[in-house]
Amino acid sequence: MIETIKKAVQEKLKDHPNRLVHVMGVYETSTKLAKIYGLDVEKVGIAALYHDYAKYDTIEEQIKYLDLATIKAYAETPVIYHGFAAAESLEHHFKIHDEEILNAIKYHVWGRIGMSDVEKVVFISDSCEPSRKFYEAKVICKLAEKNLDLAVEAAMKASIDYLIEKEIVPSQEQMEIYTYYVEVNRGKTR
Numbered sequence: 001m002i003e004t005i006k007k008a009v010q011e012k013l014k015d016h017p018n019r020l021v022h023v024m025g026v027y028e029t030s031t032k033l034a035k036i037y038g039l040d041v042e043k044v045g046i047a048a049l050y051h052d053y054a055k056y057d058t059i060e061e062q063i064k065y066l067d068l069a070t071i072k073a074y075a076e077t078p079v080i081y082h083g084f085a086a087a088e089s090l091e092h093h094f095k096i097h098d099e100e101i102l103n104a105i106k107y108h109v110w111g112r113i114g115m116s117d118v119e120k121v122v123f124i125s126d127s128c129e130p131s132r133k134f135y136e137a138k139v140i141c142k143l144a145e146k147n148l149d150l151a152v153e154a155a156m157k158a159s160i161d162y163l164i165e166k167e168i169v170p171s172q173e174q175m176e177i178y179t180y181y182v183e184v185n186r187g188k189t190r
């Protein structure tokens, strides 16, 4: 299954070589973390490979298979659609209905409150895989080997800081999710 999905993703992103390098980096980092934490490596691998599958589809293509509630919920932040569209595509083309895999793909941009470890590992790896060159990336990946929740918080903070630097106001939902993980980690030594 992994090899078939890998081929489909390579074909889909063939005109976006940097994105493909990123996706393979997410695959490498997340499967490594999956082994450390005794998670299902195949599940993590599938989610990692497929998470950006719909990244370069037009918004029209992305929302074609989404329900109205999802379309409305993220009308102000359409960057979210590509995750939902990729999850739909995986279900449709590969008949994969595993909720952890689908959630890891759907929510890979901001994460979500109450992520499973499979979701956390994909979320963190998307932020810190080797082709991510921002300063904190290495710190986040190292932290992930010690504690997933601390790494989730650090990855969220890096993405919020990036938005602020670009003078983009993070969405309320993104801030709520971040605040949730700050709470989860309260009192932990870093």
Ligand SMILES: [Fe+2]
Pocket: 022, 026, 051, 052, 126
């Ligand atoms: Fe990604």
